[in-house]
Amino acid sequence: MNTLATLAFLATAATVSFAALPSDASAQSTMAYPEKCKSEGMMMDKSKDDMSSGGMQVTDYQKASMDGMKDMNMNMMQGMMKKDADVSFVCGMIAHHMGAISMSEVELKYGDNEEAKQMAQRIIEAQKKEIEEMSKWVDKEVK
DSSP, X not given: OOHHHHHHHHHHHHHHHHHHSOOTTOGGGTOOOOGGGOOSSOEEEXXXXXXXXXXXXXXXXXXXXXXXXXXXXXXXXXXXXXXSHHHHHHHHHXXXXXXXXXXXXXXXXXXXXXXXXXXXXXXXXXHHHHHHHHHHHHHHHOO
């Protein structure tokens, strides 16, 4: 596996691992990922360093989404590796929000449903504001 693919895989594994940790106040205990959102046949093809859909053709929007997720995972992993828990959280969230913007931009480019496109636009606007706030915090607090 090349370095980028390895780090993306580790970031995904770390995200899954952290999500699986028990917590009384965790959103995990009150929220569940919708079954209708899960795909069958998707897996990591370790010999190719990329996502494989069980031999199915990957669409342009799926490729664009996966490219955005690779960038997000790399940046999130870098942020989460900071020695200070507060810095780690904020830097990881900046990357997470950038991923949400990337996904929303893919929806605006490829989506057909007007309601979904409106959600995407609202996400972009909200996440950009929060990224600005968090970036200011990083500039002020991180030495």
